[in-house]
Amino acid sequence: xxxxxxxxxxxxxxxxxxxxxxxxxxxxxxxxxxxxxxxxxxxxxxxxxxxxxxx
Ligand SMILES: [Zn+2]
Numbered sequence: 001x002x003x004x005x006x007x008x009x010x011x012x013x014x015x016x017x018x019x020x021x022x023x024x025x026x027x028x029x030x031x032x033x034x035x036x037x038x039x040x041x042x043x044x045x046x047x048x049x050x051x052x053x054x055x
Contacts, residue, residue, distance in 0.1 A: 005046050009033045020046060 003016040010031040020026060024037045026048065035048040 003044075003046075005035075005048065007031065007033065007035070008048065008050060016046070025051065 003019075005014045005016055005026065006012070007014055007028045007030060010028065010033075012028070012030040014026065014028055014030070016026070020037045022037055022039060026035045026037065026046075027033070028035065034051040034053075036051050037046050038049050039047040041047055
């Protein structure tokens with residue numbers, strides 16, 4: 001089963017090549033934003049939050 005995640009920033013579908021757990025960071029290959037896994041939805045898809053870079 002392919003696991004996919006829709007990037008909240010650019011709305012592209014990111015294909016996940018491994019299992020992710022809470023606290024893991026996923027980098028969107030389309031826009032380069034970093035997303036932190038914060039949990040799972042009832043349908044098994046990952047819940048993520050955009051990591052705001054403050055530099
Ligand atoms: Zn993106």
